[in-house]
Amino acid sequence: MAAKPELQEQINRLPHQPGVYRYFDDEGIIYVGKAVDLRKRVSSYFTKQDHNKKTQQLVKNIKRIEFTIVNSESDAFLLENNLIKQHQPKYNILLKDGKTYPYLLLTKERFPRLIPTRNKQPGDGQYFGPYANQSGLNVLLELIRALYPLRTCTYNLSPENVEAGKFKVCLEYHIGNCKGPCENKEDEATYNQYIQQIRQILNGDLRLPKQYFRERMTAAAQEMQYELAHQFKQKLDKLDEFQAKSTIVNASLTNIDVFSIASNEKAAFVNYFKVMNGSIILTQNLELTKKLDESDGEILAPLIMQLRQEYESEAKEILTNVPVGDLPLPGVTVTQPQIGDKRKLLELSIKNVLYLRKEKESMNEKGKDVNEVRIMEQIKKDLRLKELPKHIECFDNSNFQGDNPVSAMVCFRNARPSKKDYRHYHVKTVVGPNDFDTMYEVITRRYRRLVDEGASLPQLVIVDGGKGQLSMAVKALKDLNLWGQIPVIGIAKRLEEIYVPNDPLPLYIDKKSESLRLFQRMRDEVHRFGITFHRKTRDDATLKTELTDVKGLGPVTADKLLSKFKSVKKIKELTEAQLVAEVGKAKAKVLLNYFDQQETPTS
Missing domain, CATH: 3.40.1440.10 (GIY-YIG endonuclease)
Known part of the structure; x- marks a missing residue:
């Protein structure tokens, strides 16, 4: 051109x-x-x-x-x-992640704490990570907390504060998770030993912690403190178990980054290993959409730079499966090993990235196979409908012992949820728990409105219930002169039974049928949608008490007081000091002024 x-x-x-x-x-x-x-x-x-x-x-x-x-x-x-x-040009490949990665922070204070965080603030202490996902961080945090009695409180444990007796031990002390440094029950030197070992674990080196627990176990056994020896043995076992779950490659391979890439016409797939002290301590898989006819090397080179920056890698050696040119990384070597342990490590990364590509391609093929048209064709066949059900609506009622009755409707278009068309209904004409009359009211309101607005009608209506709910839906459609224009079915509780009008026996659809799967999905969705709305309605009604009329007092405070004291009468009996302790000075004053203005005296 x-x-x-x-x-x-x-x-x-x-x-x-x-x-x-x-x-x-x-x-x-x-x-x-x-x-x-x-x-x-x-x-x-x-x-x-x-x-x-x-x-x-x-x-x-x-x-x-x-x-x-x-x-x-x-x-x-x-x-x-x-x-x-x-x-962020239109035709360049962009790694749009947008998320913040989790870290573990070892705080810079006396008796340091180990806390998870996504906000890295210089000066707060030593950060470890970032970790590719929260679950990997949680596994490490649980291991460390099982091994060492670290404090979790936020007290300023300066020698002056501790000596002055400003703090009291909490539940963590009583259940054995903390040794009580707040009351000077924990030796600072011993605690700092724990911190040193924790740093080793977070850096991927378990040798010092394992040596520590092994020596303590042996010493306790020699002194015939067998219960204590068993406790150290259990901690040693936890370290061995954790190490066994880690991918050990070779103890001589330290501080290496491994990148591999595989692509097809539309996308590129990348795997990243971070190796420290002979173990893979982090792994990340990525999928990127190709924009032009970029080579694998052209795609991988900027990703290496970005991933090393995000995961704060300082590795001096990078292994790749394709040439990436000269990267602007002084002192860092980039190679494509052909033999030896480094080649085996690279092959493991390649195995991961090829599996990722195969899995994604397989999912895409399945997505093409399971299409909406086929599902709708199956529904049309199973229910003997005259036209393809491109627009389906499903109804469900919800109440609690007859209180706050509500109803919900979910809409599926082309076999997919159309959430903008979902509707909630407050039941207006029915008193008490009457699902039949509720169904009649809601069906009437829904389709009268569609007719008045000149909107298109669904090709199928589903009601959650058996013959009773179905008959009321039919009656509503007949009263609206819509009977014959909208097919309607009822779903019994077990879901295998489909009721159709004028047939006393249910229709049994194959459990593996895509029709039944869609009906089940719609039923679950309308049930979830309705229950959520009903809970909100019920909670709103529960919170509507005399206290919610008090100007300056919100529903959260009202609910807190009622939950604890059970009635407004008991709240009125509280002294000013008790109220202040519960809600603070400002809200206590609001409440006292309100009670003083009431005509009915407190008793």
Whole structure:
């Protein structure tokens, strides 16, 4: 595709030097690239004939070209990476994560605490991580808390505060999870030994903690303190169990990053291993949508930079399965090992990334097979409908001992939830727990409204219930002169039984049928939707008491007082000091003023 004259002029002015080029359309930057030779690289977009459709579309949209000369290919890499992050061009591959990763913080204070956090604040202490997911962090945190009696309170345990007796031990002390440093029951030197071992564990080295517990176990056994020895043995077993679950590669392989990539026409899949002290301490899988005809090396190179930055890796060696060029990482070697333990480690990463690609491709194929049209065709066949049920509505009633009756309707379009069409109903004409009359009211209200608005009617209506609810739905449709226009069925509680009008015997649909699966999904959805609404309605009614009329007192405070004292009468009997203790000075004053203004005296 030849360049337009105005673009060709710009290309002719490009130097034969390394740099970064930027393509613009009428709205802004659409692509950023780097090149060893700017003129040759940019020219290739307009002279090569074998571009894929996406690249051809990019070239069609280019209206203007800008460039920046740099000193080296390494500098071009850095500048390209920064510009892509800043402008997020349409045709560049972007790793849009957006999430904050969890860390473990060992606080900088006397008797340090170990706490999970997603907010990294310099000066708070030593951070470990980040971790790829919360579950991995939780496993590590549970292990450490099982091994060491760390405090969890936020007290300022300065020597002066502890000596002054400002604090009291809490439940954690009484159940054995903490040794009570707040009351000077814990030796600081021993506690700091724990912290030293915890640092080792968080750095992936279990040798010092295992040695510590092994020595304590042996010493306790020699002194015939067998119960204590058993406790140390249990902690040693926990460390062995944790280490057994870790992927051990080779003790000689320390501080290595491993990256592998596999791709197809549409997407690229990347696996990342972080190896420390012979074990894989972190693994991450990524899927990225391809934008142009990028090679695996072009995709992987910026990802290596970004993942190392996000996971704060300082590894001096990187293993990859494809060449990635010269990365701007001074002192770091990048290799594609062919033999030995490093090759085995790389092959493990490749095995993971190939499995990820296969799994995603399989899911996509299944998604193509299980399509909405086939499901609707199956429903039409099972229920002997005249037309395809593209629009289905399902109803359910909810009440608690006859109080606060409500109803709910969920709508599925093309066999998928259409949540904007979901509806709640407060029952208006029915007194007491009467599902039949409730169903009649709600069906009447729903379809009278659709008729009045001239809206399209569903091709199938489902009511949650047996013959009774179904007969009331039929009656409502007949009274609206809609009978015969909308097919309606009832679902019995076991879900295998489908009731149709004018047939005393239920219709049994194959349990494996996609029709029944969709009906079950709709029933579960309407039940969830209705129960949520009913709970809110019931809670609102429960909170409506004399206290909710008090200006300046919110429902949370009212609920708190009623939960504890059970009645307004008992709340009125509280002294000012008791009220202050419960709700604070400001709200206590509001309540006392309100009670003083009431005509009925307190007793």
